[in-house]
Amino acid sequence: MLRRTLLASSLAPPALAQSWAPTRPIRMIVPFVAGGSTDVAARIIAEQMSERLGQPVIVENRGGSGGNIGGEMVARATPDGHTLLMGVTGLLSTNAHIYRNMSFSPARDLAPVGMAYTSDxxxxxxxxxxxxxxxxxxxxxxxxxxxxxxxxxxxxxxxxxxxxxxxxxxxxxxxxxxxxxxxxxxxxxxxxxxxxxxxxxxxxxxxxxxxxxxxxxxxxxxxxxxxxxxxxxxxxxxxxxTATSWGAVMTTTGVPPAAIARLSEALQGALVAPIVIQRMTSAGVDPQASTPAELAAFLQAESDKWGRVVREARITVE
CATH class of the missing domain: 3.40.190.10 (Periplasmic binding protein-like II)
Structure with a gap:
């Protein structure tokens, strides 16, 4: 069982999810170097998603600029469902308030697939x-x-x-x-x-x-x-x-709803697999699932919260 539930979870509508399938390997971009908790969680999840999607989900590490480099890669990708991002608290809810010259908008250019984990x-x-x-x-x-x-x-x-x-x-x-x-x-x-x-x-x-x-x-x-x-x-x-860091799977804005539904179904299925729960909790992260809509609401609330902190603490990055 999950240690806690931040977001209620329900599987994507089966009919919509089953109307799309990937036709080639999927890239999951981790916007940090290999070895950290985000990378470890991504690799555990990608392995299980591969089994459910019938195509390899290949993790690629593209670190730099507080996650912005990897985030931009996904934001600029072809919106066909074959590029994913393992986004985190800073990249998805804080960077837009800190970096004055971001080349993309996480809220505008990235689409929610589902929550992945929390980490106290x-x-x-x-x-x-x-x-x-x-x-x-x-x-x-x-x-x-x-x-x-x-x-x-x-x-x-x-x-x-x-x-x-x-x-x-x-x-x-x-x-x-x-x-x-x-x-x-x-x-x-x-x-x-x-x-x-x-x-x-x-x-x-x-x-x-x-x-x-x-x-x-x-x-x-x-x-x-x-x-x-x-x-x-x-x-x-x-x-x-009170604060919890977290990870969430995103894709490129414009990906067809059927593709997002199928990807979300595979992600949620992976997160309840006993082997995934065991491996992730052993690595110090707690599996946490959500629907795309639930994640969208959560991201807005987190952006509001951390935006206030950025303003009050006067945090800026040129």
Whole structure:
């Protein structure tokens, strides 16, 4: 069973879905380098979608510019249903508010196929920082405005915007240090070069268990099975800072409704396969299905939410 349901799910209408079938291999663009949680989830899902569609679904990594390079490839593709995008929170709901010169519009040029996964995050600090819990971290930050820094995987990434959401809720000043991916940021965090990071739980489980990092708060709506002893932000007085990163499958605007229905049916079928649930949860992401219409409504709500954070935190990228 899924750990939680953000969106209700129902399969695409069978008659519409069965009126289209792919005629050649399908490309699924992952707009980041290989190896991250988005890439891992995409490959697990693509394998199962291939079986349901009767054609290979081939994952291609096209990273850069906060996901915009890969996103533009799909936005400019021929709208025939043979090009997919594994989009994420930043690319689909935040980048349009941050990048002043985006060459495409995710809302206009990409069409929803269905939700793919959610991934809760956690606030972690190095053991060398003299705080034992979130309240002590907030108190230290208020006593030393702007002296503490937090790392992220890049401007506009969920590791950046979710941290800004918490910062605004807590009323503290922190210095943002962007990295090219979470790996370098986590290494600097463990060494004490930076003092805090808000990152996907799966990326920190080992370090927390080995006491190389200290977990202060989970950001999801409830405690996560990988860190059941870590209280949520809501439990600690910051319900307005609840945040979950996520992935969703998109295609090119203009793809025929029958193709979208068939692709969505294959995606939703893949997400309830026991092997997919097992492999994805082991990788630290929770399968999450939706219809295209449900995803469209969710994307609008997320864009509104993160747009407010971008404006209030004054986040910009030239």
């Amino acid at each position: 995050m956690v606030i972690v600090v190095p053991p060398s920082l003299p705080v034992r819990d979130l309240a002590e971290f907030v108190a230290l930050a208020k006593a030393r405005p702007g002296a503490l820094s937090f790392g992220s995987s890049g401007h506009g990434a969920s590791t950046h915007t979710a941290a800004e959401l918490f910062r605004l809720a807590a009323g503290i000043e922190l210095l943002h240090v962007p990295y090219r991916g979470s790996g370098g940021a986590l290494a600097d965090l463990m060494s004490g070069t930076i003092q805090m990071m808000l990152v996907q739980i799966a990326a920190t489980v080992g370090a927390v268990r080995e006491q190389r990092l200290r977990a202060l708060a989970a950001t999801g709506p409830q405690r996560h099975p990988l860190m059941p002893d870590v209280p949520t932000l809501a439990e600690q007085g910051y319900p307005q800072a």
